[in-house]
Structure formats: structure tokens, C-alpha cells
Amino acid sequence: MSGKNKILKKGELLFKAGDSSDGMYVLRRGQIQIFLDKGGSDIVLATVAAGGMIGEMSLFDKKPRSASARALEETEVTQISNDDFNKIIQQIPKWLVSLMSTLSSRLRDTNERLQELESKYKGNNNPLEELQRTLQILVLLYYKDGVKEVKSWSLDRETAVTDLGKILGIDKTKVEHWLNALVKGGLLIQSKNQYKKDVLNIQNRGDLERFGEFARKIRLKNANIKSLPQDYVDILEMLAKIAKTTAYDTFSIDLKQLMNDAKALGFRSENWAAQIPMLVDADDSVAIIKGPKDMAFKVSKKSIDAFLASSKLLRAVTLSEDKAPIKAA
DSSP, X not given: OOOEEEEEOTTOEXXXXXXXXXXXXXXXXXXXXXXXXXXXXXXXXXXXXXXXXXXXXXXXXXXXXXXXXXXXXXXXXXXXXXXXXXXXXXXXXXXXXXXXXXXXXXXXXXXXXXXXXXXXHTTOOOHHHHHHHHHHHHHHHHHHHOEEOSSSEEEEHHHHHHHHHHXXXXXXXXXXXXXHHHHHTTSSEEEEOTTXXXXXXXXXXXXXXXHHHHHHHHHHXXXXXXXXXXXXXXXXXXXXXXXXXXXXXXXXXXXXXXXXXXXXXXXXXXXXXXXXXXXXXXXXXXXXXXXXXXXXXXXXXXXHXXXXXXXXXXXXHTGGGOOSOOXXX
16 A cells, blocks of 8 residues: 655654544654643653554544654654545455454543543542552553463553553652562563563453452542551451361351460451451451351451452552551461
8 A cells, every 4th residue: 555655853743632534654764652742741652663553543433633643753654544545445344344443442442541540640649549540540551552472461661650650640669669569469470571671461451450449449448548457467367377277168257266366376466356347348258247256257268368469469559658567478
């Protein structure tokens, strides 16, 4: 397919968000930055190098440009106009055209959701709230920029740090802290890609969504909480220890008995009763019930370890506001 060539100077705009579509562009040389202008502050969505394409979504959904594009250096592009594309599309099966239209629509929706999150969340300083929002944005970034590997999804770490920092309006150091905690906790795995760049891997993108939902539930339990209390984690750690010693799929134990057993193992359990409201309906693995003498826990042996792992990870990520050390498992 032939097209019209154009050379852009460094900093020159190719198009602006809201412009009508005039087709897509193929980069011959140079680099193009895709960004959003939010009150004079740029939110970088992507950087496209030679060989890449820009503006292809509008060929299918005919909507205005959802972001702006500018040259980072002298750049040459080839324009494929809407008319040129319509001639070629006559030779493509209708089911494939429909599939591409659907994928373009979903990608545009992802961009719009990122914009909404940036406007809504920028400047918030509560660490647990920021974590929840960070996870929401990470999920979107994995769907937008994630690369499917054999058994996992990878995301360029530098891209994630830049986008998270700009969308949330926070320092990159704090973003790095969260990502390091997510890696240390095992939710994300860091490695190098074929270009020797750091990437963040996850086997299932749904794991991020589930952890975000867990953080949301904890936040709903106490609107003022900034970090998951150590006592909360200790209770779950003690329940997990007991689960390893029982042959039953579920077991029950009174709060007082649990506190006494924990004290014998070196836990400080005198304030554990205060954590009960936070544990009610927090996870399916632990139910708060009425025991023979006192309040009691009914525990599922199969899933208590996962509940404990999520709680430790949540505390580790938000620990910057709570200087108490994390008790070792």
C-alpha cells in the first residue's frame, strides 16, 4: 500500500487529541510520543519507534483522536488515508474487520479510563487508597501495553513507573516502593526482556484485580486506615500455623484460646480482639462465629495461606506510613 510521506521536526505535533481522523501513520524513522495534555501536564501513554503504527484505531471506529502525538526527534511518517484503507478493507474477511473494530474500541475505552483515573485520583496521599488506585491503573496498563509471553504477561517497568507517577500525581520514588513491594511479595516477578530492559511479569492479570478488591474491602472496613495493622497479620499467621497441624478441612478456635496459644509462641496478642471488626467478611477463608465461651474463628485450611499472603503483601506495600517491623513468618 502506497501512502503520503511527511517529515516532522523535533517537538512538532502530528495531531492533537480531539482532531478528526485523517487515517493512520507508519513510522519510517524517528520516534513519536503519544500523550494527553492535562492542565499543562503531559501524561505519556506510549512511545512509538520506527516500524510502528499510530492512529490505527480511528480507521475502524471513525472517532476523533483520543490522544496527541508529537515527534521526539526528526521523524518521517507515511500516512495511510481513510480512503486508501477502505479500498484495502474490501479484500479482508468481514469477521476480521469486526474483530479489529472490537479490539480498537476496547483499547480506546482503556485510554479513556486511564484519563478518568488521572483526573479523579491525582494528588491523594492516603497510602492504602493510593495502592488501590495503583492496582487499578496497573491492570489497565497490562491490558493496554502488556505483552503476552508463553505463560505470563510482561509490562515494561519504566513505562509503568512513568505512567503511574503522572496519572496519580506522585513522586516516582513512591511508585518504585510499591512496585518493589509487589515484586518482593511475589505478586509481580521482575526480569529482563530481549532488549535487556526491566519488565514486570504476572501469570494472570486477574491476580492484580483480586488483590485490588482485597485492598478495597480492607479500606471499607476502616476509612481512616493507612496500613494494615501488624496484629491483623499476626492473627492470620497464627491461624495458618494451626491449619498446618490439623487433619480437617476446616477447624474452629475461640479467640481467647487463640490468644493464649499465640502468647506461648511469642506473639503479642493482648489487642487482638480489636481486629475482629476488620476480619468480619474480609475473606471466605475465615468466618467470625459465636463459640461455646467466646467469639471464635472458623477457618478453611485450603485458603488461609492465600489470605495470609495477601495481608502480608498489603501491609508491606503500605508500610511507609507504619514504621513497625513486619513479623517474620
